[in-house]
Amino acid sequence: MRMPFGYAANQAFEKMSSYGIMLNMVLYFTRHYGMQAAKATNIILLWSAASYFTPVLAAFLADSYFGRFTIIAFGSFLTLLGMLLFWLTAIIPNLSPCDQLTMICNSPTTSQLAFLYFSLCLMAIGAGGVRASSLAFGVDQLNKKERDEGIIERYFNWSFALTGAAVLIGMTILVYIQENFGWIVGFGVPVVLMFISTLSFFLASSLYVKVEPKGNVISECARVVVASYKNRNLNLPSPNVSNDGGYYYDKDSEMLMPSDKLRFLNKACLIQNPQQDFTQDGRLKSQWSLCTIDQVEAFKSMIKIIPIWITGMIMSINFSQ
Incomplete structure (x- = not known):
């Protein structure tokens, strides 16, 4: 069974990072951007909807034109870039309308909102690339003899178990870090995890079985x-x-x-x-x-x-x- 560590780490860390950022984002928008809870919730819902829609388009592109490895690699890079830009909104004061010392918030400028929305768009597109072909790409690593032995079912079970554990850690430990150590550290940890995820995926690229796209x-x-x-x-x-x-x-x-x-x-x-x-x-x-x-x-x-x-x-x- 060809299941390099880089691929498994890529999926686990991507889920952990994405859910670790998403769960506490309402508080970040209300405290760091002075948004009303309703507006912050709408932004998160639209971002979440885009993250669930982009895998459909990415899966079509992967199977038809570019291949699964290329789409996952491209999605990993975009997710990392989006998380990095989102992290900068907590580091650079000019990217936020609120003064974290006095807790006085002005209305966010157009450039501040554009930078924020751009980072969210990158994460949504990147999530589509990573999640679109994740299970199918894992099956590609199995040879025909292993598939006949029923190992696909075990692979699905372990994949969902690993994903569930990563989501649980992201929704508990990462949220705890954000609440107790601040946004800079709280959003920095997902960036580091996603960097490890992307790096491990590319380091193991020579071990992967890359199936050619089949056309439209x-x-x-x-x-x-x-x-x-x-x-x-x-x-x-x-x-x-x-x-x-x-x-x-x-x-x-x-x-x-x-x-x-x-x-x-x-x-x-x-x-x-x-x-x-x-x-x-x-x-x-x-x-x-x-x-x-x-x-x-x-x-x-x-x-x-x-x-x-x-x-x-x-x-x-x-x-x-």
């Missing part, structure tokens, strides 16, 4: 939908009959038959007429009329994730209340 995932899903609609009048063979050339699959694919679930999508990879679907040298004439079995099964997997995704959204709404 959305267009592949659209091809499956269009091809299944075009072939809607075709009759599917019996599930018990082996593939005798009726389904289209890649030569190096391990899947020779589509699954029985969501069988209506199997028509997208059903060969209607080899002479019409392929050229004389065996190339596919139109990618919008016929798809491979792997493309169909990948689209099925995305459909299966939607109920879990929606459930996670509802749970997040309840926690936010």
Whole structure:
């Protein structure tokens, strides 16, 4: 099992740093920027919403164009930079409208708010890059033999346990440091942790398995939908009959038959007429009329994730209340 320490540390420290800053941010905005509690809460909610949305975009970019390692590395750097700039708001007096000695606050200037919002945006974008492909990148480190032994389930269990422990430390110990040692020390610790996280990730980069991006995932899903609609009048063979050339699959694919679930999508990879679907040298004439079995099964997997995704959204709404 290839699970370098740098990757595990990257995930744990990123979670610990992010939650350590987020939990006490309302008090920081009200005490250090003189904001009303309602305005401070709205800023945090918008920042939190952006942090949960950016992983969707980052995951698409990772799987389609740049690869998971590049996106995680870019996200780690942006998160570190955003935390560093946010830390500077507690160090440099000109970046804050409040005098910490007299506790007199003026209205924050446009430049002060712009600097603050810029640091939050960097952290939100960076969090998307780190979290988007974290689990998938970990699975990439497992070889095929280890995956067959059920180690993926154990990897998921340990990953969630490690993440939960990191979040617990960030929401308790780091918050305690902020309350008792001040904002400079309290925000400096997450910056140091994120620096260790980013450094350890890059130091172990030579040990990682880097999977190449597969192209535009959305267009592949659209091809499956269009091809299944075009072939809607075709009759599917019996599930018990082996593939005798009726389904289209890649030569190096391990899947020779589509699954029985969501069988209506199997028509997208059903060969209607080899002479019409392929050229004389065996190339596919139109990618919008016929798809491979792997493309169909990948689209099925995305459909299966939607109920879990929606459930996670509802749970997040309840926690936010």
